[in-house]
Amino acid sequence: MNNNILKTTSKIICIITSLCALALSLYRSYESISWYKDYSHACELNTQRNSLAPLFSPFTLWIGGGKIDLLVKMFYILLFINITLIVIYKLASSPKQEYKKIFILSGSVALFPIINLLCLFLFIPAIKPDSVYDIHYNVISTNHFCNTFYNHPLLYCLIYFLAFFVFCGLTGGLSFLFAKAFKNILFSVVPVFLLFVLFFEDKFEIIKYRINPITIFQSDVTFMEFIYSIIIEAIIIILFSLLLFFICTKNKINVKEGE
Amino acid sequence: MKKRILIFISIIVSAFYVVRLYTLNSKEHFPIILEYDNNQEVEFENDFFDYSEENMNGYSITLTNSELMTIDEFISNYAIQDKEIFHPFNYVCLLKVNVKNKSNKDEEKSGLNLKHFMLQSGAYMTYPNTDAFAYVNDIDFMQFSLRYNSDKDFIIPFLIYNGNVDINTFKKMSPQLVVSLFPHKKVIKI
Numbered sequence: 001m002n003n004n005i006l007k008t009t010s011k012i013i014c015i016i017t018s019l020c021a022l023a024l025s026l027y028r029s030y031e032s033i034s035w036y037k038d039y040s041h042a043c044e045l046n047t048q049r050n051s052l053a054p055l056f057s058p059f060t061l062w063i064g065g066g067k068i069d070l071l072v073k074m075f076y077i078l079l080f081i082n083i084t085l086i087v088i089y090k091l092a093s094s095p096k097q098e099y100k101k102i103f104i105l106s107g108s109v110a111l112f113p114i115i116n117l118l119c120l121f122l123f124i125p126a127i128k129p130d131s132v133y134d135i136h137y138n139v140i141s142t143n144h145f146c147n148t149f150y151n152h153p154l155l156y157c158l159i160y161f162l163a164f165f166v167f168c169g170l171t172g173g174l175s176f177l178f179a180k181a182f183k184n185i186l187f188s189v190v191p192v193f194l195l196f197v198l199f200f201e202d203k204f205e206i207i208k209y210r211i212n213p214i215t216i217f218q219s220d221v222t223f224m225e226f227i228y229s230i231i232i233e234a235i236i237i238i239l240f241s242l243l244l245f246f247i248c249t250k251n252k253i254n255v256k257e258g259e
Numbered sequence: 260m261k262k263r264i265l266i267f268i269s270i271i272v273s274a275f276y277v278v279r280l281y282t283l284n285s286k287e288h289f290p291i292i293l294e295y296d297n298n299q300e301v302e303f304e305n306d307f308f309d310y311s312e313e314n315m316n317g318y319s320i321t322l323t324n325s326e327l328m329t330i331d332e333f334i335s336n337y338a339i340q341d342k343e344i345f346h347p348f349n350y351v352c353l354l355k356v357n358v359k360n361k362s363n364k365d366e367e368k369s370g371l372n373l374k375h376f377m378l379q380s381g382a383y384m385t386y387p388n389t390d391a392f393a394y395v396n397d398i399d400f401m402q403f404s405l406r407y408n409s410d411k412d413f414i415i416p417f418l419i420y421n422g423n424v425d426i427n428t429f430k431k432m433s434p435q436l437v438v439s440l441f442p443h444k445k446v447i448k449i
Contacts, residue, residue: 050441125288146382
């Protein structure tokens, strides 16, 4: 396929998916702020019951805060689609691309959930979650980083963002290496395509809910719960990237400084 | 020139963001947590757990002693025959408290429900065990009211399972007894 057509098409779709992701992120912010306002108003009217204030905090109401619905699923699907589009666009613009740059650009999709959290901080007080209400958060004492969630919730979110950034970066890097190794830009869709095959796999729930990163990254709570799955998958991606890197080097394709 | 304008706009936006964060988080939206020490009398006043109908007004509680022991020590100390009911728990935290009715004359519509009390340590929290409560206090109810101007000692047992919390982490995270949640969360450090 002509690189110019690929470049223009990927650019347009990338802009559309980014705008859609941004719109979903902002819509969830608006919804969360409305929930908070309605609840505060109801609490002001009725002081005879526990307001459960820590449940209405940016740390629990942000888009990756644990409530998984259609909006959240669509949001994360769009982010993973964006990774491939970024790689296609960059390779179609100029084949002389560095792995490092692709890694950072792909990882930058992690900014979308951060925008949502930052918006919430402007309207909802940053109340710390309290473990006496743990049943509402799904973060119990057996979960990884549970003490961080209750004592330093912002750090808990930052760990998630960092992991999401690295994972998206690695996925983008793998897409880039696929395209390089097979000398065809369209091969860059393979890693994310495989993730989607797993995501829409209905036969084996274990694959969908405990292994697939698109599902696991849908909330910081599920990410912490299946953190070992993500670590193992990241290692597999790194090993696979090294293999492709080796193939590229053997075929005299320079992926460090551009072809 | 463009770069300078961008930097200027970023500084303005960041400043606005910080000011907004500061003003929003300095208002009285936060739950008020009051901490008390061992042997310090805690008055419930108008505080409650879920609903104001709990009516603990006029009552007070003092944590006089706390003890952490293994489940085997607990079973032998209290000569408990039916050991199976405490499976799979590994430890027991016994909190000796003194409850007083200092000023509540409405004995029928007030009182305490010890089932609501919680032992909290970092991310871990648990409720009292009703079976163990019956063994250590010789009574099988945890909701009661006291006569005006009287007091009574109770031992509140919290069972701990290693699978839920590591005992060293439990000790390290400064455990506390939660005696009310709203409008003030009152906790007694153990």
